[in-house]
Amino acid sequence: MAGTGLANFFRNSLRRKSARRDVNRDAPPDESKSESARRPGERSHFCYSPGQFFFEYLVVVSLKKKSGGDYEPKIIYQFPKRENLLRGQKEEEERLLQAIPLFCFPDGNHWAPLTEYTSETFSFVLTNVDGSRKIGYCRRLLPVGRGPRFPEVFCIISCLGCFGLFSKILDEVEKRRQISMAVIYPFMQGLRESPFPAPGKTVTIKSFIPDSGTELIELTRPLDSWLEHVEFQALLQHLSPENILWLFASAVLERRIIFVAEELSVLSQCIHAVAALLYPFSWAHTYIPVVPECLIDTVCCPTPFMVGVQKRCLEQVLDQPMEEVGDERDILPAKLQTEMLTSLKMHNSNNNIQTSEQVNTHVSNTFVQFFVKTVGHYTSHLKWNKSGQGSFQEKAFCKAITSRSCRKFVKRFVRTQMFSLFIQEVERSRITQEGKLPHLLPLPC
Structure with a gap:
């Protein structure tokens, strides 16, 4: 798909997700079914059905030189290869596979070979035409070798929102990458053949590694499944309790929110955390944790959105037409706002003695009680x-x-x-x- 075609693909998807409409409460029960692709009572755009596949694809994305001297990301490895797809399925797969590289390298095409690079983990979200979402869990790292070389991205595509669990899977992928690409395949095959566990349950994956023998890898889902797709600690580390409440106030009234950070991991973690503060409600508009540099003009639309951009693109973002409301301090009821601030500050004072799960539970309860x-x-x-x-x-x-x-x-x-x-x-x-x-x-x- 050419650059224009790809932009149109995302523009159509964003237009569909951002289109606001007056809700007719007397409409037939199934009128808005395609709006969120959720079963009644399910407060998420991600699926959590026990027994389904962990993931749809594992792809490896690398930078390839273009004729003009720049580099563009390309998929160099895909597992599994899918055959005998129907026409509609094949077209959907092609759109997905053509979009993935852009989100694996959202920070532009101007790269130079590197001798050192600290691996980083981040994620992105793609919205299907039916409103359902797929998550890309990414680990960008420098391949084993000598001399200058380009980083590559291992990306796992799944409809399951469980960031802690997939981060552990990517740890295993990176460990095997240091040995050989060939060692990754049997691990991912074993993972694909294992059922996705129910909340609080564990699945054990057997995997053979040369010179190490067979390893047993345990993957456990948190008992509170609505918290498994978020890490509130990152949000608390980068924003004050006051700023978190102002963000929440903007999100709860469905305004346009742009997150800016240098690191991809910080962007994706913080935007997922703010969206999770809305539980048991869910953000129903444009939602892109990491926006590719070439699509910033496309996503800064006049309808509600929650997007993340890298700091290098800040000037480009500020050039977009935007209004500043400035009433965030007055949106939430004063008494409840004070209670929430006290609760968040209490967390900060106990920060050193709380586990990640305890932090998630504490923060989530603060906003659920609101x-x-x-x-x-x-x-x-x-x-x-x-x-x-x-x-x-x-x-x-x-x-x-x-x-x-x-x-x-x-x-x-x-x-x-x-x-x-x-x-x-x-x-x-x-x-x-x-x-x-x-x-x-x-x-x-």
Whole structure:
């Protein structure tokens, strides 16, 4: 696909994901099904079904010299090779494989051979036409050898959001790469033949390494599956609690957010973390943790987005037409904002004695409780007809809130697409989202 064609491919995908629409609560239950490609009650664009494949592809992307002297990323290895695909499947695969190299080297084509390079881990997200998402887990490293050479990227494509687990898989891939490419294949084959474990469960992969014998590699999913795709520690290391709350306030009202950082790993970790703060709601618009340099003009559209760009592209970003609202400090109810700040600062004081899982749980609970106290009473304002179809009573829901500041916030929040999609899913089934908002309060704030 030529450069223009690739840009059009992403432009169409972004347009589809960013198109805002008024939600008709009286619409047939399946009218917005393609909007999020989720089962009722599932608050994620990523699949978590136990028993499915860990990954779809492993590809190796390397830099190849062009006639003009620059370098462009190309796939030099793909596992598995898929055959006998239907026409539509083949076209989708071609689009995917043509997009991957650009995201493995998003920092442009101006490279020089290197003798030293510290490997880094990052991820990107590709949105399909049906709204579902695939994640690319990347490890960029310098191949074994002598003299100047180019880094290469090992990229695992999966619809499963489990960053800690895939980081461990990439550790194993990198260890085998130091021996031989041939040692990677049997490990990935064994991984592909193993079922994806349920939350809290472990799968063991057997892998033979020359001169070391057979190794047993254990891969365990966190018990809290909604936290397995995020690492809040990175966000807390790079932003103050006040800035985290301002980001959350912008995200919860579905504004345009651009993350800027030097390192790809920092970009992808922080943007995933901010999106995870919205749980049990999910970001329903343009979402690109690392934007390739050549596509910055394409993604800075006038609709909501959450994107990450490298610092080298900051000047190009600032040239884009953008408005600055500046009211982030006043979006969240003051009392709840103070409670959240206190909770986040308490984490900082206990930082040295908390594990990664404890940090994730602490931070997640802080923001879940915010939603519990503001909109956790939504189940009391659902009416059901005889056929099991629900109807959300929005006016009564907002009127039930006694606090002025909370009511002001909620009246804005209920107009967001993330809240509308959440309620649409609830309305389709009497199996409501109570399990997603624990400890529902009898009275809202």
